[in-house]
Amino acid sequence: xxxxxxxxxxxxxxxxxxxxxxxxxxxxxxxxxxxxxxxxxxxxxxxxxxxxxxxxxxxxxxxxxxxxxxxxxxxxxxxxxxxxxxxxxxxxxxxxxxxxxxxxxxxxxxxxxxxxxxxxxxxxxxxxxxxxxxxxxxxxxxxxxxxxxxxxxxxxxxxxxxxxxxxxxxxxxxxxxxxxxxxxxxxxxxxxxxxxxxxxxxxxxxxxxxxxxxxxxxxxxxxxxxxxxxxxxxxxxxxxxxxxxxxxxxxxxxxxxxxxxxxxxxxxxxxxxxxxxxxxxxxxxxxxxxxxxxxxxxxxxxxxxxxxxxxxxxxxxxxxxxxxxxxxxxxxxxxxxxxxxxxxxxxxxxxxxxxxxxxxxxxxxxxxxxxxxxxxxxxxxxxxxxxxxxxxxxxxxxxxxxxxxxxxxxx
Numbered sequence: 001x002x003x004x005x006x007x008x009x010x011x012x013x014x015x016x017x018x019x020x021x022x023x024x025x026x027x028x029x030x031x032x033x034x035x036x037x038x039x040x041x042x043x044x045x046x047x048x049x050x051x052x053x054x055x056x057x058x059x060x061x062x063x064x065x066x067x068x069x070x071x072x073x074x075x076x077x078x079x080x081x082x083x084x085x086x087x088x089x090x091x092x093x094x095x096x097x098x099x100x101x102x103x104x105x106x107x108x109x110x111x112x113x114x115x116x117x118x119x120x121x122x123x124x125x126x127x128x129x130x131x132x133x134x135x136x137x138x139x140x141x142x143x144x145x146x147x148x149x150x151x152x153x154x155x156x157x158x159x160x161x162x163x164x165x166x167x168x169x170x171x172x173x174x175x176x177x178x179x180x181x182x183x184x185x186x187x188x189x190x191x192x193x194x195x196x197x198x199x200x201x202x203x204x205x206x207x208x209x210x211x212x213x214x215x216x217x218x219x220x221x222x223x224x225x226x227x228x229x230x231x232x233x234x235x236x237x238x239x240x241x242x243x244x245x246x247x248x249x250x251x252x253x254x255x256x257x258x259x260x261x262x263x264x265x266x267x268x269x270x271x272x273x274x275x276x277x278x279x280x281x282x283x284x285x286x287x288x289x290x291x292x293x294x295x296x297x298x299x300x301x302x303x304x305x306x307x308x309x310x311x312x313x314x315x316x317x318x319x320x321x322x323x324x325x326x327x328x329x330x331x332x333x334x335x336x337x338x339x340x341x342x343x344x345x346x347x348x349x350x351x352x353x354x355x356x357x358x359x360x361x362x363x364x365x366x367x368x369x370x371x372x373x374x375x376x377x378x379x380x381x382x383x384x385x386x387x388x389x390x391x392x393x394x395x396x397x398x399x400x401x402x403x404x405x406x407x408x409x410x411x
Contacts, residue, residue, distance in 0.1 A: 023063060026159075029071055030061045033158050038170070047174045054184050055174055059148065061155045065191060068159040089300040090347025092324045098332060098342060101135035105336035108140055115212065115225045123232035124242030128333030130231050133319065136329060137199040141227070145196075149173055149189035153202070156193065169193055172202035181205070181218055196220030197227040198234070208234040238318040239311065245289065246316060246330040247297070247309030249280045249343050258306075258400035259388030261296045262381045263314055269294040272308055280305075280344045299323040301384055301400030305345025323381075351404045358383070358402050364410030365390060 034056055042052050063070075109116060109131050116127040134140055153173055156166035173193075176182050182195075189195050195205060198220050209218035212229030219226045252258070253276040270290040277296075279285060289310070297307040307313075307327070316326035327343075334340055355377030362375035365386045373382035379402050387406060388398035 023061075026063065026070060027060055030154070030158050034154070038154075038157070038167075041167075042171055042174050045171055045175060047171075047178050051174060051178045055150045055177060055187075056154065059151045059154055061159065062147075062151050063155075063159075065152065065155055065160075067161050068155070069161055070159065088347075088350055088352070089304055089324055090349075092328060093331075093342065093347065095342060098328065101132060101328075101332045102335040104140055105131040105135050105332060108134070109336055112224060112228065115228055118212070119228050119232045123229070123236040123240075125232040125235045125240050126333065126337060128335075128337035129235070129246070129316075129329065130228050131336055132329045132332035133231050134197060134227060135332065136325070137194075138197045141197040141224070145188045145190060147189050147191055149187040149193060149195060149202075152189050152191060153193045166193065169202050172206050176202055176205055181209075182221065186221055197224075198231045200230070200234070204234060205230075208237055234319065235315055238315050240315045241310070241312055243288070244292070244310050244312050245286070246312045246326070246333070247294075247307050248285065249345065250277050250306050250308050251280055252277055252296070252298070252306045257388060257392065258296075258298045258301050258398050259385040259392065261298050261385050261400065263295050266293040266295045268292065269308060272296070277308060297323065297327075297381070298384065298400060299327065300347060300350065301388070301398075303348035303350060303399065303401055305343045305347070350401065353402060353404065353407070357404075357407050361387075361402055361407045361410050364407075 039052055043049070105128070109127055116130065119125065119130060120127055137143075138145070150170070150173065153166055153170035157163055157170045160166050170193075173187060173195075176195075177184055177187065187195070190199060192201075194201055200209065200220060205218070205220060209220055209230040210226065210233045211218050212225035213219075213223050215223075217223075217226070218230070220230055250272075256275055256277070268291055269285050272294055273285060273290075285308075292310070294308040294310055295313075297309045297313070298304070313326055313330065316329055317323070319329075320326070331343060357377075358379055359375045359377040362372040362377070362383055365372050365383070366375060368390065370386035370390060371382055372386050373380050383402070384400040387402065388400035390410075391398045391400075
């Protein structure tokens with residue numbers, strides 16, 4: 001009995017210590033993982049011992065980063081959505097933010113016109129798109145990017161829910177330093193490990209960065225020409241179709257279901273027009289686009305603007321997987337290049353939901369045979385249209401967007 005009481009006291013003592021004990025344990029495991037697991041693969045990829053040791057000198061895991069799973073724990077799903085791209089749709093398009101990118105982009109398009117002429121000619125990507133991404137990602141290079149890239153990427157490669165993704169990225173970051181493209185001290189990143197003015201993950205830096213100013217370096221930290229050329233090269237490498245727009249804001253007749261949304265349900269833009277889809281500007285669709293494929297996009301279902309987008313929209317989503325991000329860039333690009341205004345459709349209020357709430361809704365839909373694209377708690381197009389199809393089966397007017405009432409009905 002004394003032994004049991006003694007063990008209980010030890011457990012209570014450790015629990016009382018809490019965070020420090022856990023942190024020290026994770027730190028020991030992290031250092032062992034660096035030396036016994038990551039270093040051999042880094043060496044096999046051509047990284048020197050000196051580069052590796054300099055990269056991780058004094059680095060400890062940052063347990064404040066999101067989406068971590070401590071050793072012995074199971075992944076959770078109840079945290080609020082951290083990225084603005086996946087929050088309330090309307091909030092993402094606040095004119096204070098969007099207008100600043102437009103105004104700053106117009107000024108920089110004039111300032112760097114000669115470089116942008118070269119970029120457009122070489123890569124076929126419009127200057128408005130390139131400058132809008134630059135402004136959105138780093139405030140045209142002015143944003144403070146405070147995190148140590150090796151701490152972020154190392155922590156995530158060791159503890160994140162997507163370890164293999166970040167393992168690839170930390171190995172790529174080591175190669176960036178090994179090749180001399182950046183010094184160890186320059187390797188500052190976002191909380192997700194993105195680098196420089198274009199906010200490239202290290203693997204994208206290796207694959208897509210270009211030397212646009214001809215100095216022999218691919219400098220996405222300090223060189224505006226390299227930054228602009230690298231953004232355009234990324235989009236070109238991911239399939240940007242020269243001469244096509246990204247998309248058009250449209251009005252969708254009430255009789256046309258929002259469940260027709262998605263990149264796998266495309267048809268010619270002339271067919272969408274025959275279905276009654278019209279541009280909100282009142283202009284006809286460009287003649288050059290009529291016989292080409294377009295896709296319905298309703299990111300807030302019937303509770304927000306609607307769009308017919310082209311394959312170039314999905315190239316923008318390769319840069320950032322959010323529909324809202326790609327729409328932000330598209331609208332800002334149009335306004336930088338041609339003037340104009342924000343989207344005309346109004347973003348309605350939506351229920352504040354946890355990712356776990358949306359995941360529960362998705363599991364409910366999956367249980368009834370719907371393809372929601374996985375119960376990840378993020379309302380992508382497969383989830384939105386599945387909601388619309390479920391509502392239509394029940395004789396309801398499809399809204400194609402999660403709500404508290406829908407979650408309750410599907411639990």
